[in-house]
Amino acid sequence: MSTQETVRREAGTVEESALRIDEEKAEQIIDALNTDLAATYVLYHQLKKHHWNVEGAEFEALHEFFEEAYEAAEIAADEQAERVQALGGVPISGMSDLEEAAPVEPEGNDVYDARTSMENDMEMYGDIIESLRDHVELAENLGDPGTAEMLRGHLLEAEEFAHHIEHYLEDDSLKNW
16 A cells, blocks of 8 residues: 555545536535445446356356446446546545445345345346436436436446346246147
8 A cells, every 4th residue: 555645635525627517516416426336336246246156057148147247337337436536526436435335235245046146136236227217317407418328328228137137037938848
């Protein structure tokens, strides 16, 4: 760890930015984005855990699905953090801070069967989807269509992954003839 003691920007502060969004409005949007960032990183780690631990007859398909899902979550988190910075804020980044700020409850460290893991993912995606919808509306109402558009893309992607999980969780429709 560096011995440098000069703090360039304090966490939780908002400064004027080139985006010219009123500081009070920017602060509300930054808080929402940091919440989304925290939730997305908790989701990322849970999906990564499932990628590492999945077993069974559908291993390959699920292993690849989890990889695609955690990679998408990582990209979304990066975009959210960069938008926080562009708005004049400081992206939340510490592991304990991320977990504390997240509106989702992470799964424990135990390894579960694929169905239970995916049910837990479905629950987390549902919570994130609800939060993203609220934050799209917030950004629109505060005059930030750029953030709203970015979050709308994250929302659509989260909905798509949740929908795919829903299909994985369906009962097998193939019957013995």
